[in-house]
Amino acid sequence: MSGRQGPRGRPQGWQAIRDDVLARIRAREWPPGAPIPHEADLAEAYGAARATVNRALRALAEAGWLDRRRKAGTRVALNPVRRATFDIPVIRLEVEGRGMTHAHRLLARCERPATAAEAERLALPAGATVLALETLHLADDRPWAWECRIVWPKAAPGVREADLTAISVNEWLVRNAPFSHGSIAFSAVAAGHEAAGRLGCAPGAALFAIDRTTWAGPDPITEVRLLFAPGHVLSSTI
Amino acid sequence: MSGRQGPRGRPQGWQAIRDDVLARIRAREWPPGAPIPHEADLAEAYGAARATVNRALRALAEAGWLDRRRKAGTRVALNPVRRATFDIPVIRLEVEGRGMTHAHRLLARCERPATAAEAERLALPAGATVLALETLHLADDRPWAWECRIVWPKAAPGVREADLTAISVNEWLVRNAPFSHGSIAFSAVAAGHEAAGRLGCAPGAALFAIDRTTWAGPDPITEVRLLFAPGHVLSSTI
DNA sequence: GGCGTTATTAAGTATATACATAATATCCGA
DNA sequence: TCGGATATTATGTATATACTTAATAACGCC
Numbered sequence: 001m002s003g004r005q006g007p008r009g010r011p012q013g014w015q016a017i018r019d020d021v022l023a024r025i026r027a028r029e030w031p032p033g034a035p036i037p038h039e040a041d042l043a044e045a046y047g048a049a050r051a052t053v054n055r056a057l058r059a060l061a062e063a064g065w066l067d068r069r070r071k072a073g074t075r076v077a078l079n080p081v082r083r084a085t086f087d088i089p090v091i092r093l094e095v096e097g098r099g100m101t102h103a104h105r106l107l108a109r110c111e112r113p114a115t116a117a118e119a120e121r122l123a124l125p126a127g128a129t130v131l132a133l134e135t136l137h138l139a140d141d142r143p144w145a146w147e148c149r150i151v152w153p154k155a156a157p158g159v160r161e162a163d164l165t166a167i168s169v170n171e172w173l174v175r176n177a178p179f180s181h182g183s184i185a186f187s188a189v190a191a192g193h194e195a196a197g198r199l200g201c202a203p204g205a206a207l208f209a210i211d212r213t214t215w216a217g218p219d220p221i222t223e224v225r226l227l228f229a230p231g232h233v234l235s236s237t238i
Numbered sequence: 239m240s241g242r243q244g245p246r247g248r249p250q251g252w253q254a255i256r257d258d259v260l261a262r263i264r265a266r267e268w269p270p271g272a273p274i275p276h277e278a279d280l281a282e283a284y285g286a287a288r289a290t291v292n293r294a295l296r297a298l299a300e301a302g303w304l305d306r307r308r309k310a311g312t313r314v315a316l317n318p319v320r321r322a323t324f325d326i327p328v329i330r331l332e333v334e335g336r337g338m339t340h341a342h343r344l345l346a347r348c349e350r351p352a353t354a355a356e357a358e359r360l361a362l363p364a365g366a367t368v369l370a371l372e373t374l375h376l377a378d379d380r381p382w383a384w385e386c387r388i389v390w391p392k393a394a395p396g397v398r399e400a401d402l403t404a405i406s407v408n409e410w411l412v413r414n415a416p417f418s419h420g421s422i423a424f425s426a427v428a429a430g431h432e433a434a435g436r437l438g439c440a441p442g443a444a445l446f447a448i449d450r451t452t453w454a455g456p457d458p459i460t461e462v463r464l465l466f467a468p469g470h471v472l473s474s475t476i
Numbered sequence: 477g478g479c480g481t482t483a484t485t486a487a488g489t490a491t492a493t494a495c496a497t498a499a500t501a502t503c504c505g506a
Numbered sequence: 507t508c509g510g511a512t513a514t515t516a517t518g519t520a521t522a523t524a525c526t527t528a529a530t531a532a533c534g535c536c
Contacts, residue, residue, distance in 0.1 A: 038485090069487075
């Protein structure tokens, strides 16, 4: 949490109000569940306009510290749900961001009809053909992540023609097939024989997995499972 | 992405501007890296005040779609970094949210000097005494997560006296020792013998792990490792 | 007392205006 | 031509004002 800095490194303006309110919440001056003064009162107390106070309180509400409802007023959140946010960049950038060099190999590429399960999950029309791709991402020439993906070419025009050995599907899609929404799930899975072979680890090793599905409006673009080499850690600050 | 709804379910006001700008970005009318019109121009184009346009563009910048810099103007983000945000509630609420009943058992509790590694990680004073706790969380009477935690009582006054069999440490800390910041990391680890025993799974099974450290200003509050029973999935929408 | 209508309230949004700030662009002198 | 001072510019923030909206509270009727 930062902001415009005043003479002694303290934020000014709405960020100062935000920080002061947060300090009072932390100090239990306004305990969880308790209502805090109205915007108008706070505005007067801080000698600021209501819009400025609104900006500060809105920021705290977005961060999960306050619950705000029209007419009901503003209350300190009862269950201080903390949000962890993870940036999900292109794999290449993730690797390079750790000071390693990235490379990828397109291990397999074929067009085939979607399986029943895939068609179900992605709401694909019956008998739809998908592009199935298998990519190995390398960091400093060592296996980093194994990517198994299906793409629905209808929702990603141009994939068929793209040279996916030069640019990874991952990156191609990010740049050429913007999605409107999707889901992401993290889990831990035991390496199967195939994964173990790809990633150069023992079968049964604990692997970090990311499953992601993305959509462009009503159309599914892609579904992917990423299995990372053992030891992978996804971290963030809260 | 939602907002105030107009007659046909379409957002109004600044959210309409946000959605329109986003649509143009998606349609490549403003391709990645390209500058978009100035706030003042957009305001005129949309027939709105600059503050309203500002609100819309700020929202898109926070979501990672735009890069904004004073004087330099506003550009479509070159690397559309998508952010996944996870709510990190109290474990009890997470379990109950899935329609199961939560219970916990305090397996161990002792006060001991911090190990060298712990003191290092948490910047504890030499020879500091920490409270070490081991808790098993149950969902519908089946193991859900195994929690190994150390707490620095100095930064969490009252923990020593708290009845941690009635309320889990997890929840006690959330309610009584608000933190200012911290770190969180997700990974996959193989179950050791102890974890396997606690969670009722085979040794070597792939477990989803969350490591978290929280601070109250300069003081470390707690460090915890959560190992979830096999099959645990952390999901979110993006 | 129970229930539906109305009044009130506090947040949400929109606007015009003004000034601040951080980059960039320009200019000018050595 | 280089480097530093200066002007310019787009965003960032603050303000007063006004109106909207959702939810609660009050009211009055039956």
